[in-house]
Amino acid sequence: MNIGIVCYPTFGGSGVLATELGKALADKGHNIHFITYQQPVRLSGFHTNIFYHEVRVPTYPLFDYPPYETALASTMVDVILNNDVQLLHVHYAIPHASAAYMAKQILAKQGIKIPVVTTLHGTDITLVGRDKTYSPVVTFSMNESDAITAVSKNLRDETFSNFKMEKDIQVIYNFVDVKRFNRKPIDAFKKVISPNGEKILLHASNFRKVKRIDDVVKVFVKVNAEIPSKLLFVGDGPERPYIETLCRESAAHNEIRFLGKQEQMEDILAVSDVFLLPSEYESFGLAALEAMAAAVPVISTNVGGLPEINLNNYSGFLSKVGDVEDMCKNTLQILSDEVKLKEFKHNALQQAMKFDINNIVPEYEALYKTFID
Numbered sequence: 001m002n003i004g005i006v007c008y009p010t011f012g013g014s015g016v017l018a019t020e021l022g023k024a025l026a027d028k029g030h031n032i033h034f035i036t037y038q039q040p041v042r043l044s045g046f047h048t049n050i051f052y053h054e055v056r057v058p059t060y061p062l063f064d065y066p067p068y069e070t071a072l073a074s075t076m077v078d079v080i081l082n083n084d085v086q087l088l089h090v091h092y093a094i095p096h097a098s099a100a101y102m103a104k105q106i107l108a109k110q111g112i113k114i115p116v117v118t119t120l121h122g123t124d125i126t127l128v129g130r131d132k133t134y135s136p137v138v139t140f141s142m143n144e145s146d147a148i149t150a151v152s153k154n155l156r157d158e159t160f161s162n163f164k165m166e167k168d169i170q171v172i173y174n175f176v177d178v179k180r181f182n183r184k185p186i187d188a189f190k191k192v193i194s195p196n197g198e199k200i201l202l203h204a205s206n207f208r209k210v211k212r213i214d215d216v217v218k219v220f221v222k223v224n225a226e227i228p229s230k231l232l233f234v235g236d237g238p239e240r241p242y243i244e245t246l247c248r249e250s251a252a253h254n255e256i257r258f259l260g261k262q263e264q265m266e267d268i269l270a271v272s273d274v275f276l277l278p279s280e281y282e283s284f285g286l287a288a289l290e291a292m293a294a295a296v297p298v299i300s301t302n303v304g305g306l307p308e309i310n311l312n313n314y315s316g317f318l319s320k321v322g323d324v325e326d327m328c329k330n331t332l333q334i335l336s337d338e339v340k341l342k343e344f345k346h347n348a349l350q351q352a353m354k355f356d357i358n359n360i361v362p363e364y365e366a367l368y369k370t371f372i373d
Contacts, residue, residue, distance in 0.1 A: 014121035076103035097141035115371035122283030152305030175360035181293035207237025215278035269294035292352035
């Protein structure tokens with residue numbers, strides 16, 4: 001199959017999933033054409049049947065805001081016409097679904113039928129898409145897609161609750177390459193971070209308010225007072241300056257490190273003992289799943305799609321949003337008992353294997369084949 005994949009090229013979950021899906025499909029012999037404004041961060045190395053098409057947006061004095069959506073639709077048309085693309089798979093509804101609709105109509109005028117699959121990832125529905133500025137276009141574009149998928153049951157239900165949907169939404173969960181993440185820790189790396197065998201707590205995100213990263217700091221300060229430990233922050237975003245200030249003012253400031261954006265998360269996860277994700281909302285929680293694939297128990301909130309992947313008192317623990325005391329208690333329960341820590345690590349890996357890439361990618365292939373002869 002020749003598949004066009006449209007996504008954001010950033011560190012966010014939608015871009016990560018789209019890129020990993022494309023790479024997995026290419027490994028199975030399909031031709032994959034990525035269409036976006038820069039090369040996706042997870043798209044590294046040379047692949048004989050992966051192609052990247054950059055969306056270029058010319059700047060003119062007339063435009064205060066360059067019309068990316070129009071440029072994207074035109075690029076889609078060009079790629080489809082010149083590469084025999086059989087189907088477009090767009091990730092994150094805004095603006096990809098509406099641009100795909102425009103491209104589809106342009107091609108229809110030329111007698112070319114191109115199916116469009118739209119995958120919903122989270123904030124495109126729960127936050128941005130519900131804004132009155134975008135809602136009518138998002139609703140229309142979703143309903144005009146040939147198929148719609150969501151990365152969790154919670155996100156599917158949220159979409160039906162907040163939009164006038166005329167189509168069914170198929171749940172195809174996010175996935176993880178367990179083989180990639182389940183690896184032995186690099187001893188030298190671990191000794192640099194925890195020279196005296198301190199426990200390592202980790203948080204990775206795009207540092208937005210919805211992640212409630214200040215709760216990570218609060219939990220760690222309490223845990224550190226009980227157990228020798230280190231805290232690693234991975235990622236960057238608007239909340240980082242505030243969080244850095246909060247950490248400097250905390251009693252545990254010497255035990256906290258900010259690593260910035262990292263592509264090789266598997267090396268960092270391999271040395272970690274617990275992953276903290278106290279988000280206000282997660283449509284799925286891909287960062288948590290990657291942690292579990294590295295056999296790292298997850299301390300998270302019980303919102304959105306998180307309970308679908310992180311099983312309470314098995315792969316980790318679930319707490320109410322903002323319940324720092326409970327998250328601290330659960331973290332200490334795991335870290336203070338080596339037998340329990342080993343058990344939770346094993347359970348986290350077993351749970352992650354249910355979402356292994358080899359189990360999920362065939363679901364997308366089967367969906368594509370309903371539209372491709």
